[in-house]
Amino acid sequence: MTDFTDIWSYLSQGPLLWLTATLVAYGIGDALSRWSGRRPWVNPVLVAVAILAVLLGLTGTPYATYFAGAQFVHFLLGPATVALAVPLYANLRHVRRAALPILAALLAGSLTAMVSALAVAKALGISGQVLISLAPKSATAPVALGISDALGGSPTLTAVLVILTGIIGAVVATPLLNLLRIRDWRARGFAVGVAAHGIGTARAFQVHETAGAFAGLGMGMNAVLTALLAPVVLRFFL
């Protein structure tokens, strides 16, 4: 068994182990999601996070060690945000025709997301740094972390709240929008992108190409608007 301890101490120092573990955990999550017929509550991110959290707990590995390996995946969030220009460009014709609905839905959706989250949390006794960390939760992860940091929140807590928001949005979107009888793929996608950023956008792309493109647009525009609105809205709750 000393061999195993040696191998472990070698692997636990480099990025290889946790980078591989991240991809394998996501592979398992994605396979489970496919087996379930892409049911939104069998979310690949949720499954992967649960597997990795348990693994870190069992091996006593600190998050910083894990992140040293997983940062290569995390880094790709930036290029992926830039890449959103491609589906946007493909849907530019739709976007131009829908400029007014887009702006109205952006403002309404973004304000509703922030104000209602802060109001519910404050009514239930949440305050201070946790409340600040909650404010940008509908913005895409790299942006939300920056906003939280700049306003005095906890970026890692914001990351968790952002992910949870995305998963909740991805899970409720399809049944909720069916219940509301909204059949316009642009409205469906855009609302999900504004409320549930990249995870909602990933879900929207699974459902419909146009919904995905509009979700990407909603996510990009809400990243901008949240950065502008969060400091103003927070003033009413702190």
Place this chain on the structure above:
Amino acid sequence: MIPALTLILCFQLAGEVISRALHLPLPGPVLGMAGLLAAMAIWPRVATQVRPVAQGLLGNLSLLFVPAGVGVVGHLDLLTTEGVPLVLALVVSSVLAITVGALTFRAVARLTGGAEGGDD
């Protein structure tokens, strides 16, 4: 693949530099997205070139959220004490935001007479 990836990274880098130099509240990657969109509108060939890489990245978008999500291990004590109100706030606000956003979009689209995008 490498030229396309280089192009995407260049736009991200340019966005980051502009955002920091001008102290804009907009994050670098969002500016990079706007820049790439403008470039594709001017030179349609750019779109053909970056499309495969962009689709590869966006097709696996969920994976990119996993490392940040694992950060939950650092907040387990907070989530046991304040987890219920926080999750409740997230569920209520997500349902309300999607509802208000989608209904607003549809209402304004009907008012301005835009065709519904439900048939394509």
